[in-house]
Amino acid sequence: MILKEERMVILNEEDIMKIRREVRFIAKKYDYSLLNITKLLTATSEIARNTVIHGGGGEVVVSVIQDKNILAIKLIFTDQGPGVRYKNGTNQVINGKKSGLGLGLKGTRNLMDEFSIQSNEGKGTRVSFLLRQT
Amino acid sequence: MPSVSITKINDVLIVNFPKNLSDKLVDSLQNTILKEIKNNNAKGVILDVKIVEFIDSYLGRAIIDIFEAIKLFDVAAILVGVQPFVAITVIELGVNMKAIQTASTVERGLELIKMESGYDS
Numbered sequence: 588m589i590l591k592e593e594r595m596v597i598l599n600e601e602d603i604m605k606i607r608r609e610v611r612f613i614a615k616k617y618d619y620s621l622l623n624i625t626k627l628l629t630a631t632s633e634i635a636r637n638t639v640i641h642g643g644g645g646e647v648v649v650s651v652i653q654d655k656n657i658l659a660i661k662l663i664f665t666d667q668g669p670g671v672r673y674k675n676g677t678n679q680v681i682n683g684k685k686s687g688l689g690l691g692l693k694g695t696r697n698l699m700d701e702f703s704i705q706s707n708e709g710k711g712t713r714v715s716f717l718l719r720q721t
Numbered sequence: 722m723p724s725v726s727i728t729k730i731n732d733v734l735i736v737n738f739p740k741n742l743s744d745k746l747v748d749s750l751q752n753t754i755l756k757e758i759k760n761n762n763a764k765g766v767i768l769d770v771k772i773v774e775f776i777d778s779y780l781g782r783a784i785i786d787i788f789e790a791i792k793l794f795d796v797a798a799i800l801v802g803v804q805p806f807v808a809i810t811v812i813e814l815g816v817n818m819k820a821i822q823t824a825s826t827v828e829r830g831l832e833l834i835k836m837e838s839g840y841d842s
Contacts, residue, residue, distance in 0.1 A: 600744050607741070611774075625775050625806040629814060632777040636744065690778045694814035 590658075591651040597664070598644040603635040606647055610660070617651060617658055619720055626698045627660060627718055633691035634664050634714050642666025642712055658720040659700070665713045671706040725750065727757050732764040733834055735827060740772045747783045751790055758796055765834035766791055767827055771802030781816035788821050797837050799823065799830040 591613070595606055610631045614624045638645045645666030652659050671692075692714075696702040699716040706712040723739035724746060734757055739746075758766060768784065770776070776784070784800065791798040800823045803811075811818065824830040 604741065604743055622806045622809060625804075625810045626813075629775045629777045629810050632775065632779070633814075636777075636779060690815055694778060694816070697813045697815065698810065 588653045589650055590653055591649075593649045594646060595649070596644070596646050597635055597638045597666075599639060603632065603639060606635050606649075607631055609649065610662070613649065613651060613660060617660070617720060619660070619718075623718055623720070630695045630698050630716055630718075631662060633695045634662070634716070637691060637712075637714070638664050638666045638668075641671070642668030645711075652717075659717050660720075661701075661715065661717040663713065663715040665711065667711040670708045670710055670712050671704065725753065727753075729761060729763070730831065732762070733831060734758065734761060734763045734766045736766060736768050738768065738770045738773050740774055742773070742780060744779060747780055750783060751787045754787060755790060755794070758791065758794055763796060764838050765797040765799070765831075767824075767830040767834070768798065768800050769802045769827055770800065770807070771804070773802075773804075773807065776803075776807055776811045776816070778814060778816055781811055781814070781818060785816075785818060785821065797834045799833055801825065801827055801830045 593609070595609065596602060597606065607628055610627055611624060614627050619627065635647065638647070643666065645664060648663045650661050652661055692704065695716060700719050701717040704712065704714045723741055725739065726737045728735045736754055754766065757763070768787070788798050800821050803823060822833070824833055
């Protein structure tokens with residue numbers, strides 16, 4: 588069941604900060620622990636920045652999902668940028684402008700309960716992640 | 722727009738980070754801090770992140786760069802006030818901040834700098 592769903596554009600740095608504020612607001616509203624709020628804010632910041640810097644802007648859909656008694660916040664970022672290129676057969680990013688890109692994606696995967704990335708060179712990128720409330 | 726505030730205790734600069742940093746602010750930090758070190762002829766710098774909500778890879782990288790630059794000035798630098806949740810998250814994120822000297826509070830940071838640089842307050 589979707590309790591809440593919200594779409595926001597991400598074109599610049601102000602939008603990144605706006606999304607962080609919104610995610611903080613939602614996580615607090617649904618009683619997320621301070622640790623989980625910190626993790627969500629960090630993940631949001633990493634991926635939103637990628638969307639601006641590497642994707643040339645895009646959008647995010649923030650949703651709150653409830654499945655039985657389990658509540659989760661999910662974010663789906665999409666952009667139409669050049670996409671992420673991986674070194675053959677590995678998950679090592681090779682076309683990041685700064686070394687920060689690979690670390691941001693890998694790190695975000697560590698922080699979240701679920702993480703996925705779909706990216707084809709020239710066809711944009713879709714990154715989604717989810718963190719459960721408990 | 723939030724910004725850093727810099728105060729001076731004897732010869733040590735205390736740089737207070739705001740709760741929420743824009744990337745633009747992060748980009749300007751190194752320059753601001755190095756200028757203040759030079760203008761004040763500071764012996765030490767304490768970066769206080771007590772109210773910072775999270776350190777992502779961008780801010781983490783910037784802090785590491787700032788410490789490296791400060792070292793070139795032969796000035797002691799200490800990071801203080803990292804909140805437990807921020808520390809856990811930054812480690813899981815994979816940002817390696819091992820090279821950075823830390824202390825729990827500004828007071829403790831001041832003591833360490835005093836010991837290290839041998840200056841007398």
